[in-house]
Amino acid sequence: MALIELDKVSKVYRMGDVEVHALREVSFTVEERDFVAVMGSSGSGKSTLMNIIGCLDRPTGGTYRLDGTEVSRLDRRQLAGVRNKTLGFVFQSFNLLSRTSALENVELPLLYGGVPARERHRRASEALGRVGLADRVHHRSNEMSGGQQQRVAVARALVTRPRLILADEPTGNLDSRTTVEIMVLFQELATAGITILLVTHEPDVAAYASRVVVMRDGRVRTDERQLARRAIDDLAATASPDDEPQEASV
Amino acid sequence: MIPFETFRVALRALLRNKMRSFLTVLGIIIGVGAVIAMVAIGEGAKAQVEASFASMGSNLLIVLPGSTQSSGTRGGFGTMPTLTWDDLAAIRREAPAVRYAAVQLRSNAQIMSDDQNWATSVSGTSPEYFLIRSWKAARGRSLLDSDVDASAKVVVLGQTVVDKLYGALDPVGQTVRIKNIPFEVVGVMEKKGQSPMGQDYDDCAFVPQTTFQTKIQGGLQKFISGTIFIGATSTDSTARAETQVTDLLRDRHHLDSAAEDDFSIRNLTEMANAQADGMRTLTTLLASIAGVSLLVGGIGIMNIMLVSVTERTREIGVRMAVGATPLNILLQFLVEALTLAVAGGLVGVALGIFTAGRLAAKFGWPTLVRPDIVVISVCFSGLVGVVFGLYPARKASQLDPIDALRYE
Numbered sequence: 022m023a024l025i026e027l028d029k030v031s032k033v034y035r036m037g038d039v040e041v042h043a044l045r046e047v048s049f050t051v052e053e054r055d056f057v058a059v060m061g062s063s064g065s066g067k068s069t070l071m072n073i074i075g076c077l078d079r080p081t082g083g084t085y086r087l088d089g090t091e092v093s094r095l096d097r098r099q100l101a102g103v104r105n106k107t108l109g110f111v112f113q114s115f116n117l118l119s120r121t122s123a124l125e126n127v128e129l130p131l132l133y134g135g136v137p138a139r140e141r142h143r144r145a146s147e148a149l150g151r152v153g154l155a156d157r158v159h160h161r162s163n164e165m166s167g168g169q170q171q172r173v174a175v176a177r178a179l180v181t182r183p184r185l186i187l188a189d190e191p192t193g194n195l196d197s198r199t200t201v202e203i204m205v206l207f208q209e210l211a212t213a214g215i216t217i218l219l220v221t222h223e224p225d226v227a228a229y230a231s232r233v234v235v236m237r238d239g240r241v242r243t244d245e246r247q248l249a250r251r252a253i254d255d256l257a258a259t260a261s262p263d264d265e266p267q268e269a270s271v
Numbered sequence: 272m273i274p275f276e277t278f279r280v281a282l283r284a285l286l287r288n289k290m291r292s293f294l295t296v297l298g299i300i301i302g303v304g305a306v307i308a309m310v311a312i313g314e315g316a317k318a319q320v321e322a323s324f325a326s327m328g329s330n331l332l333i334v335l336p337g338s339t340q341s342s343g344t345r346g347g348f349g350t351m352p353t354l355t356w357d358d359l360a361a362i363r364r365e366a367p368a369v370r371y372a373a374v375q376l377r378s379n380a381q382i383m384s385d386d387q388n389w390a391t392s393v394s395g396t397s398p399e400y401f402l403i404r405s406w407k408a409a410r411g412r413s414l415l416d417s418d419v420d421a422s423a424k425v426v427v428l429g430q431t432v433v434d435k436l437y438g439a440l441d442p443v444g445q446t447v448r449i450k451n452i453p454f455e456v457v458g459v460m461e462k463k464g465q466s467p468m469g470q471d472y473d474d475c476a477f478v479p480q481t482t483f484q485t486k487i488q489g490g491l492q493k494f495i496s497g498t499i500f501i502g503a504t505s506t507d508s509t510a511r512a513e514t515q516v517t518d519l520l521r522d523r524h525h526l527d528s529a530a531e532d533d534f535s536i537r538n539l540t541e542m543a544n545a546q547a548d549g550m551r552t553l554t555t556l557l558a559s560i561a562g563v564s565l566l567v568g569g570i571g572i573m574n575i576m577l578v579s580v581t582e583r584t585r586e587i588g589v590r591m592a593v594g595a596t597p598l599n600i601l602l603q604f605l606v607e608a609l610t611l612a613v614a615g616g617l618v619g620v621a622l623g624i625f626t627a628g629r630l631a632a633k634f635g636w637p638t639l640v641r642p643d644i645v646v647i648s649v650c651f652s653g654l655v656g657v658v659f660g661l662y663p664a665r666k667a668s669q670l671d672p673i674d675a676l677r678y679e
Contacts, residue, residue: 072673075592077591077592077672077673077676078673097596097597098596098597098598101591101594101595101596101597101599102594102596104591104592104593104594105593105594106594110592110593112676116585116588116589116592116676117589118586118589119586120287129589129590129593130593130594132276133590133593133594133595133596133599134594177593181594
């Protein structure tokens with residue numbers, strides 16, 4: 022059974038008298054452990070697709086099954102539960118709580134999941150270790166670099182042991198070296214069995230995925246599997262951060 | 272989410288903007304402080320009035336004889352003796368709401384000790400008088416029935432008289448002279464303080480009524496040349512006692528329904544109640560005005576919570592994305608408003624108690640901080656927090672996660 026099953030999903034916004042068709046009967050499935058990149062220009066419907074898959078929004082037509090559950094008809098409270106248990110989010114602008122330590126940021130989903138304090142602490146520390154920030158646990162978000170903040174965000178996404186991580190332009194605010202570092206992380210997670218859906222408009226970033234879906238005008242334009250580029254090799258090839266910006270690396 | 276965590280998050284959010292939080296709760300602080308101080312002052316004033324009336328005597332009625340009337344000139348009450356000893360006996364016997372009745376025959380006289388003298392009010396009375404006024408001897412003893420029966424030449428002094436005649440010495444057993452007649456000092460009454468009008472209760476001396484009649488004031492033996500003090504059976508029965516005594520005396524004095532009373536009854540309990548009522552009205556008024564400022568404080572909280580929700584729209588979006596339900600968000604902001612309001616309430620209580628204390632010290636008022644008012648004002652400020660926090664909190668919880676995440 023596929024993890025994500027979209028069947029003729031539509032989304033129509035009303036803007037005054039005008040109807041905007043953000044999604045037009047999109048049908049597609051994502052198997053577990055897949056690493057999918059969704060590409061498309063702005064207005065192509067890729068963000069709407071992400072929002073619906075991420076249970077932040079509900080389709081106006083069609084059905085969406087996540088892990089076998091029909092989630093398109095759940096209410097706000099139930100959707101919050103699905104987001105908490107099954108999904109992890111990584112955003113372009115990191116979206117960490119400001120002036121809050123890395124540890125507390127990562128603990129946040131567990132807090133809403135009702136995990137006891139001790140367990141929360143242990144799992145959050147573990148997740149931060151996994152993204153290579155074991156020594157930054159008590160740093161506040163505003164004391165960290167963009168790359169570090171995005172790592173905290175990844176740790177926050179994976180701390181609940183989700184089935185699916187949704188990344189919306191996760192490298193949009195990062196330089197090319199940190200971009201590769203984050204992609205290494207995503208590939209590791211995919212290998213570890215977490216399904217990853219990544220929205221990007223950069224072909225260089227999409228190259229690390231094993232499947233690329235291109236959206237246009239609310240429809241899936243192309244949907245192709247590819248041999249993913251290994252981010253870890255690119256990272257080894259790049260110079261250390263002290264050197265010149267890494268034009269050739271990606 | 273665990274309540275404690277919600278509270279912790281709220282507290283941190285508030286401490287992040289210390290100045291703003293402080294200014295926000297200032298309204299509540301002033302409101303609660305004002306309520307507590309005003310009520311404390313009002314209660315203090317009421318207690319003072321009550322205490323001074325209580326020192327007159329509990330459940331007290333005073334019967335004054337009538338007035339003289341000669342060629343159109345009417346004297347005041349007490350100028351004509353109309354009350355008889357038989358009236359007193361009848362009151363004791365026939366008015367069920369009356370517990371004690373005693374006379375107070377009064378005369379100003381010079382009291383002389385061996386080396387000092389002092390003009391004071393000398394009263395002739397019986398032991399019931401002290402029961403009515405709930406007045407005990409501080410040293411020695413009070414008057415006894417046997418003193419009255421034997422017309423004993425004994426005197427009980429008020430504290431002021433003792434101070435003037437003997438200073439710090441113990442006067443019990445000493446002899447004083449009143450109208451040149453030697454009296455033995457058998458006791459000193461405990462200190463009573465001042466009447467509501469500022470008269471010194473302790474500037475007095477008491478002798479048995481029989482001795483008073485024969486040695487200090489001659490004259491008519493049938494009439495009481497003074498007043499009758501009556502103690503009713505309870506506070507509630509003073510009005511009944513007043514009616515009973517009035518009916519009884521009118522009947523005994525053969526007054527027809529058209530005639531005016533030839534005596535007058537003062538109901539001290541009613542006077543005290545009327546005073547206390549006035550004070551209570553004042554207290555309520557002051558507290559209501561102060562309460563309005565609490566409401567204004569609530570509006571301040573609502574205002575700042577709305578600002579806070581707007582400022583933290585993204586944070587709300589993030590929290591929703593990672594699994595916060597609308598209820599989680601609602602509670603978070605509600606707890607924040609509640610924390611603000613209750614913290615303000617508690618600081619206000621401290622401020623109120625402090626202010627009440629300072630005012631009391633400055634004006635020499637007694638102040639009573641009523642625990643129930645303290646609890647009520649803290650609860651009320653909490654309620655204000657919830658009521659005025661509900662709208663912003665609801666607004667936050669109804670935000671669309673997508674819009675919230677995109678909010679700049």
